[in-house]
Each structure stands twice: as C-alpha cells, then as structure tokens.
Amino acid sequence: MASSKDLTRGKPMSLILGFGIPLLFGFLFQQLYNVADTAIVGRFLGYKALAAVGSTGSVNFLVIGFVMGVCNGFSIPVAQMFGAGDFKQLRRYVTNSLWLCIFLAAAITAVTLIFCAEILAFTNTPDDIFQRAYTYIFTIFAGIPAYFLYNMTAGILRSLGDSKTPVSWLVIASVVNIVLDVVFIFCFKMDVFGAALATVIAQFVSGFGCLWRVCKSYAVLKTDRDDWHFSTKHIGRLFLMGLPMGLQYSITAIGSVMLQTAVNGLGTSYVTAVTAANKLSMFMCCPFDAMGSTMATYAGQNVGSQKWERLNKGLGACVLLGLIYSAAAFLFLLAAGNSLAMIFLDEESKHLIPLVKQFLTVLSAFYFPLALVNIVRFFIQGMGFSPTATVAGLLEMVGRWFVAHMVTLYGFTAACFASPAAWILADAFLIPAYFICKRRLLRKNNALPDPKKKAVSKSNSEKCCTES
Numbered sequence: 001m002a003s004s005k006d007l008t009r010g011k012p013m014s015l016i017l018g019f020g021i022p023l024l025f026g027f028l029f030q031q032l033y034n035v036a037d038t039a040i041v042g043r044f045l046g047y048k049a050l051a052a053v054g055s056t057g058s059v060n061f062l063v064i065g066f067v068m069g070v071c072n073g074f075s076i077p078v079a080q081m082f083g084a085g086d087f088k089q090l091r092r093y094v095t096n097s098l099w100l101c102i103f104l105a106a107a108i109t110a111v112t113l114i115f116c117a118e119i120l121a122f123t124n125t126p127d128d129i130f131q132r133a134y135t136y137i138f139t140i141f142a143g144i145p146a147y148f149l150y151n152m153t154a155g156i157l158r159s160l161g162d163s164k165t166p167v168s169w170l171v172i173a174s175v176v177n178i179v180l181d182v183v184f185i186f187c188f189k190m191d192v193f194g195a196a197l198a199t200v201i202a203q204f205v206s207g208f209g210c211l212w213r214v215c216k217s218y219a220v221l222k223t224d225r226d227d228w229h230f231s232t233k234h235i236g237r238l239f240l241m242g243l244p245m246g247l248q249y250s251i252t253a254i255g256s257v258m259l260q261t262a263v264n265g266l267g268t269s270y271v272t273a274v275t276a277a278n279k280l281s282m283f284m285c286c287p288f289d290a291m292g293s294t295m296a297t298y299a300g301q302n303v304g305s306q307k308w309e310r311l312n313k314g315l316g317a318c319v320l321l322g323l324i325y326s327a328a329a330f331l332f333l334l335a336a337g338n339s340l341a342m343i344f345l346d347e348e349s350k351h352l353i354p355l356v357k358q359f360l361t362v363l364s365a366f367y368f369p370l371a372l373v374n375i376v377r378f379f380i381q382g383m384g385f386s387p388t389a390t391v392a393g394l395l396e397m398v399g400r401w402f403v404a405h406m407v408t409l410y411g412f413t414a415a416c417f418a419s420p421a422a423w424i425l426a427d428a429f430l431i432p433a434y435f436i437c438k439r440r441l442l443r444k445n446n447a448l449p450d451p452k453k454k455a456v457s458k459s460n461s462e463k464c465c466t467e468s
Contacts, residue, residue, distance in 0.1 A: 016314065017321075019298070025167045025170075041195050045185070050345075054275025055133050058253060073246065075300075077089075078156055106145075109144040122261075123257055128268060140196050142200070148207075154206075181195055241386045247390055249393070252397060266407070269355075277359035280337075308442060311383075322374075322375055359415070363420065369420065393426075400419065400421070
C-alpha cells in the first residue's frame with residue numbers, strides 16, 4: 001500500500017508542516033501555470049489581452065471555485081472514515097462522490113457554455129476586450145470536467161494523508177502548461193485561446209495522474225461491485241458536506257464579481273493593474289490555501305478518531321504559522337512589489353506600476369485576517385460543520401458588495417480595501433463559531449457534560465444534603 005499520513009498521532013506542529021509543505025508546493029505550482037499564462041499574455045500579447053484574461057477572473061473563480069469547494073467537501077467524510085478506520089464506508093463515499101462529480105460536471109459545463117456571453121455582459125466587460133474575454137473563459141468552461149477530475153482525486157488522496165502525489169502531478173502539469181503556452185501562442189498564433197487551452201490540457205494531465213494513483217496504489221480503495229451501488233445515504237452526506245463548501249466559494253466569488261464589475265467600469269487600465277496585482281497576491285497566498293487544506297484533513301481525521309484534545313492544539317499551531325508568514329509576506333511585497341509587477345506588464349503599460357503597488361500593498365497588509373479565514377473555516381468544515389462555515393462566505397460577499405458600491409465615489413482606492421473588509425467580516429463570525437461548533441461536537445459525542453444535566457444533578461445533591 002502506498003504511504004498515507006495519520007494526523008491523529010504526534011506533535012501537531014510537526015504534522016502540519018509535514019503534511020502542509022507538499023501541499024504548499026502543489027498550490028505554488030498550480031499558481032505557477034496560472035501566472036505563466038498571465039505573464040506570457042501580458043508581456044507578448046499586450047495589456048489589452050491581459051485585461052481580457054483578467055476581466056474574467058472573478059467569473060472564473062465563481063465557477064471553478066464552486067468545483068473546488070464541492071470536491072473538498074466530498075473528501076471530508078473520506079477523511080473522517082479514514083480516521084475512524086472504517087474502510088468499507090470510506091470506499092462507499094469515494095464511489096458515490098464519483099457519481100456526483102460526473103453529474104455535476106456535465107450540468108455545470110452545459111450551463112456555463114450556454115450563458116457565457118450573458119455573464120460577461122452582466123459584469124460590464126469593456127467592449128474593446130469583450131471578444132478576447134469570451135474566447136478565453138469559454139475555453140476554460142469547456143474544461144470544467146478536468147477541474148472536477150483533479151480536485152476530486154486530489155481530495156481523496158489528501159484525505160488519506162497523501163499530500164505528495166497531487167503535488168507531483170501539478171509539477172508535471174505546470175511544465176506542460178508553460179510549454180503549451182509557448183507552442184500555442186508563439187508557434188500557432190492562437191492568442192488568448194492558446195493560453196486557455198494550455199491550462200485545460202494541463203489540468204487534465206494532473207487529474208489523470210491523480211486518478212491513476214487512486215486506482216493503483218491504495219489497498220483501502222480497492223472496490224468490489226457492492227461499493228459502486230448508488231447510495232442515497234452516502235449521497236446525502238456528501239451533499240451536506242460538498243454543496244455548502246461549493247456555495248461558500250461561489251458566494252464569496254459573487255462579491256468578487258461585484259467588485260470586478262465596478263473595476264471594469266473604471267476602464268481597461270485599471271482592469272490591467274488589478275489583474276497583475278491579484279495574480280501576484282494569489283501566488284503569495286498559496287501558503288494560506290495549504291494551511292486551509294491541511295486543517296480540513298487534520299480536523300477530519302481527529303474528529304473521526306475522537307481525539308478531541310488535539311483540535312485546539314492543531315488550530316493554535318497553524319494560526320501561529322499564519323501570523324509569521326503574513327508578516328514576512330507583507331514586508332517582501334512592500335520591498336519588491338514594483339519589480340514583481342513587471343513580470344506581467346510590458347513597456348507600454350509600465351505607467352500602471354503605482355496602481356499595482358497600491359493594490360498589492362493594501363492586500364498584503366491584511367494577510368493575517370485572510371490566514372484566519374482559511375485556517376478556521378476549513379477547520380470547521382473538517383469537523384463536519386460545512387453549513388456553518390458557509391455563513392463566512394456570505395459575510396465576505398456582503399463586505400465586497402458594500403465596498404464595491406464605494407468605488408463609484410472613491411474610485412480605485414476603495415477597490416483596494418474590498419477584500420480586506422470581506423476577510424475581517426468573515427473572521428468576526430468564524431472565530432466564535434469554531435468554539436460553538438466544538439462544544440456541539442463534544443456534547444454530541446458525550447465528551448462534554450450537558451450544563452442542564454449538571455445543574456439538575458447539583459440540585460438533587462443539594463436536596464439530599466438538606467434532607468439528611
């Protein structure tokens with residue numbers, strides 16, 4: 001059997017680092033081929049091509065984020081069954097999640113392709129970049145099955161404690177993506193369509209690689225005919241975990257769409273600046289994504305094995321890591337922001353550097369609230385409270401929506417503070433929500449005395465003492 005990682009034994013900090021660092025490299029390489037697309041498009045196709053790709057960013061996240069969230073949610077029962085040692089139920093969750101992914105991939109692909117033009121028109125995409133934006137995002141939407149394939153199989157592997165295999169295939173996919181970018185854009189003159197096609201093909205490569213690992217390397221995943229039966233019980237549990245997480249991503253993205261619409265109204269130059277800044281920021285935020293995924297698996301396994309005392313320890317260790325990295329990232333971007341902006345900008349758009357630096361500096365100053373959003377939200381989801389964590393997504397949407405309305409009054413400066421406002425609002429809910437969810441979990445498993453029963457017992461004791 002291929003190696004898996006048990007996060008229910010050992011020092012939480014060591015386990016988090018051991019599991020999270022490979023995940024971090026995976027997210028970095030995933031962002032690498034996104035950055036490669038953007039850099040090649042911006043440097044060699046011009047700032048309008050870059051704006052066309054960037055103008056679809058929030059819409060892209062709205063859909064692909066839903067896919068990622070659903071698949072991450074599907075993996076939570078798998079992690080819990082692995083922690084509990086119930087491999088029969090683990091296999092039933094894996095096979096039923098496959099049926100759900102096939103259905104959702106077909107439905108979402110069809111809907112997004114049909115309404116692609118209407119979506120771009122709704123987000124106020126500038127006329128001078130509309131056709132390129134349509135070509136790019138239509139191609140990405142056509143590749144939605146590839147995103148389901150990778151995120152489903154990678155989620156299963158991470159639930160078993162294998163964070164290395166998804167990374168290995170993302171490294172390969174990154175190389176494939178960059179090579180295809182060069183071939184499609186330079187050799188075949190395919191413009192932004194080439195960049196999108198390269199991304200989709202690379203995603204299929206990583207997805208099939210992880211699928212091969214799932215099918216060939218884990219004894220606990222060896223299925224028989226009974227495991228493939230459609231089960232309403234397992235489907236219901238998967239929906240309960242997956243849909244709230246998917247909706248959480250999408251609800252958050254709706255706020256981003258509102259902000260993107262406001263920025264699009266400022267003109268192509270501002271769209272270009274925000275695109276460059278967001279790409280840099282997304283790359284710098286990969287550690288937060290790794291921390292979130294690590295916490296989901298850590299919480300899932302420890303809840304499954306009922307190691308309640310390890311929950312606070314693991315959460316505290318990861319929050320400390322988030323604080324240290326947030327400070328380091330802010331100082332780095334403050335010093336190197338101008339130079340990094342030129343990765344995406346050509347000489348014609350060099351005058352946009354101050355806008356990129358302003359947007360990036362504001363975002364990075366609030367990275368610790370973002371770290372808490374990822375760490376605490378995924379931890380709550382790993383504990384089995386996905387619907388509760390979805391409220392944080394709603395609050396993020398409200399924060400971005402409110403600030404997006406300020407863009408018409410205060411311009412680009414207001415746009416810079418939209419995401420920080422969303423993160424702070426989400427944290428105000430998530431932090432107390434964690435403690436409430438933990439107490440509910442302990443009471444449900446009879447690991448914490450019920451205060452009402454305790455009060456009754458105390459009253460009876462006092463009564464007996466009085467009678468005596």
